[in-house]
Amino acid sequence: MGIIAGLFIGKPLGISVFCWLALKLKWASLPEGTTCKQIMAVGILCGIGFTMSIFIATLAFGSVDPGLINWAKLGILIGSILSAVTGYIILRKRVTDSGYAA
Structure with missing residues (x-):
C-alpha cells in the first residue's frame, strides 16, 4: 500500500x-x-515508474524475503496503472474541452 501511495500520491504531490x-x-x-x-496531470503521469521502483524493491527486499x-x-x-489512467483522463478531458483534439 505504501508503494502505491508513493507512486500515485507522493510523486504528483x-x-x-x-x-x-x-x-x-x-x-x-x-x-x-x-x-x-x-x-497536476503531468505530475500524476510521473507516477508511472517501473525501472527504479523495481530496482529499489529488489535491493530492499531481495535478501530479506523474496516473496516481498x-x-x-x-x-x-x-x-x-492508477497514475497512467488518471493522468490520461485529466489530460484527455482538457484536450477535448478546449478543442485541441485533432
Missing part, C-alpha cells in the same frame, strides 16, 4: 508543490495556455 513554489517565487512561469490542472519482491512489484504495477 511533490512535483505539483515544487512547481507551485517555483511559480510563486518567480523562478519559473507557465507557458501560455498551460493551466495548473495540466501541471512480488508484493512490491504488484504495488508498483497498481500505482503505475
Whole structure:
C-alpha cells in the first residue's frame, strides 16, 4: 500500500508543490495556455515508474524475503496503472474541452 501511495500520491504531490513554489517565487512561469490542472496531470503521469521502483524493491527486499519482491512489484504495477489512467483522463478531458483534439 505504501508503494502505491508513493507512486500515485507522493510523486504528483511533490512535483505539483515544487512547481507551485517555483511559480510563486518567480523562478519559473507557465507557458501560455498551460493551466495548473495540466501541471497536476503531468505530475500524476510521473507516477508511472517501473525501472527504479523495481530496482529499489529488489535491493530492499531481495535478501530479506523474496516473496516481498512480488508484493512490491504488484504495488508498483497498481500505482503505475492508477497514475497512467488518471493522468490520461485529466489530460484527455482538457484536450477535448478546449478543442485541441485533432
